[in-house]
Amino acid sequence: MASASAAAPERLSDSAWSSRYRGATVQDLEPPAALSLNPTDSISVALMSGLERDYTHLTVVDSKTRALLGYISIPNLQSLLEAGRVRPEDPLSAAMTRFQRRGKAYRLITMETPLELLEDFFRGGVPGGPWRQEFAVVTDDRRRFVLGVATVQDLEEFVKRRPA
Template sequence: MAQTIKTSAHVGPSPLGGKPFVSKWSSRYRGATVQDLEPPAALSLNPSDPISLALISSFERDYTHLTIVDSDTRALLGYVAIPVLQAQLDSGKVKPEDPVSKAMAHFERKGKKYKVITMATPLEELEAFFEGGASGTGQKQEFAVVTDEDRRFVLGVATRSDLEEFVKRRPA
């Protein structure tokens, strides 16, 4: 059953600077932050972990994205999108016993600006990030890695669908 969501769009300067951002759901946020989405705790794997572990772990927790961290430094290296991983398995590109590093998407840090998303990030900024306003590339994003203020720890992953579900539950 489809649900229609009425919104009054917020038009104004982007909370991220640069191009103006138009929020579809600003009337529903009312000061809410990423913490209000209650993102589940992050599940991070190491690049050497087998793909089968990534699949089992994601299915057990109903996660669509898993973060990949360095086994020694715990530095964030990239992520695995489970739907993409499943397609790679189905096509024979990777095997369940292959390391996650063979299928992961790497984060590009050098020369790239990126938006830090924390539990205190306003939902307007998260929406702008998903719409490509904060990624610097103008490309839409499906998820955001939520970290602490100092970017030392991965706390969770917030998805576009998490934001959409929040808006559906929030009265107008």
């Protein structure tokens, strides 16, 4: 498991934005607390909850263990509803994106993760490349608690507020 919270083993991205980070971490983005739902919750509950809080992504956790199972993208959920592929009363499990448990190594993103590493995560490890990930689940160091969700938009807004 790669740890983005420890800067030593990971290379810091040298992007066009690097000079604006100046030691800032995910905590400086002030990500809102995560809203986690269960796979059995209805799609209408997820949609209302996300829209009320102006969240674009909600995490989905196991109702008993609180283990992170996947996420719901509110814009994607709206598209699925409009296309008739899901109904408001359907469970979230019908529309959620499940995290892959095998294959790619999990990249730990914590409140202490430098923004250079967060940008590197969003760009899929390609400095200056296109965005490959829309958001990152922010957890504690042990991955036991979901603390928040950081988005590409959060990073872009941070950069706009910081002079070069």
